[in-house]
Amino acid sequence: MTSARATVERFLAAVGAGDPDAAAACFAPGATYANMPHPPVVGPEGVRGLLAPILDRAEYVEWEIVTASFAETRAWLERVDRFRIDGREYAIECNGVVEIDPDSGLITAFRDYVDLGLWRSRLGDALG
Numbered sequence: 001m002t003s004a005r006a007t008v009e010r011f012l013a014a015v016g017a018g019d020p021d022a023a024a025a026c027f028a029p030g031a032t033y034a035n036m037p038h039p040p041v042v043g044p045e046g047v048r049g050l051l052a053p054i055l056d057r058a059e060y061v062e063w064e065i066v067t068a069s070f071a072e073t074r075a076w077l078e079r080v081d082r083f084r085i086d087g088r089e090y091a092i093e094c095n096g097v098v099e100i101d102p103d104s105g106l107i108t109a110f111r112d113y114v115d116l117g118l119w120r121s122r123l124g125d126a127l128g
Contacts, residue, residue, distance in 0.1 A: 002105025004075045008068075008098055011107065015063055018055045024048035028106040035112045047110075060084035073100050092119045 007026065014022035024044040027033070033047045034040035041050045055061060060083070067078040075098040082091045094114035101108050 002100070002102060004070045004073060004098070004100045004102070007100045007105050007107060008070070008075045008077070011098075012063055012065075015051070015055065015061055018058065018061055020048045020052040020055045023051050023055070026107050027110075028101055028104060028108050031106065031108050031110070033107075033110040033112075035114065037116070040111075054083060058083040058085050059087070060089075073102055074098065075100070090123050092122060 011023055011026040014020075014026065024047045027044045027047050029043050031044070031047070032040035032042055033050055035050070041047055062082045063077075064080045064082060065077055066080060069076045075096075077096040077098065079094050079096060080091050081094055082089055084090075092114055094112055096113070097109075097111045098107055099109040100106070
């Protein structure tokens with residue numbers, strides 16, 4: 001049995017390392033990842049496709065945890081996501097809810113809530 005905290009820490013380490021393959025490997029085959037209000041992507045390949053463009057483009061990524069709460073199969077993360085692209089740091093505040101299968105230690109659902117208008121105004125065309 002894997003704890004929710006251990007699963008989330010493994011995922012955050014992969015994101016911080018800029019490794020979309022390792023991040024995607026934290027997800028169960030039918031898992032969903034939604035950047036609300038966008039529709040979710042499904043499975044590890046969907047997660048990789050969602051994360052790879054920014055992880056591959058960024059020189060540096062840190063998802064700073066402000067507050068976290070963990071239960072057996074769920075985590076809530078208040079974060080500031082920071083990305084350095086072309087020498088400039090971009091940051092956005094967000095909240096994430098993560099659901100974990102404790103038997104496999106894999107994420108089954110990840111929902112991020114962020115103000116997309118604010119994110120787009122801060123990031124501009126940095127991802128081109």
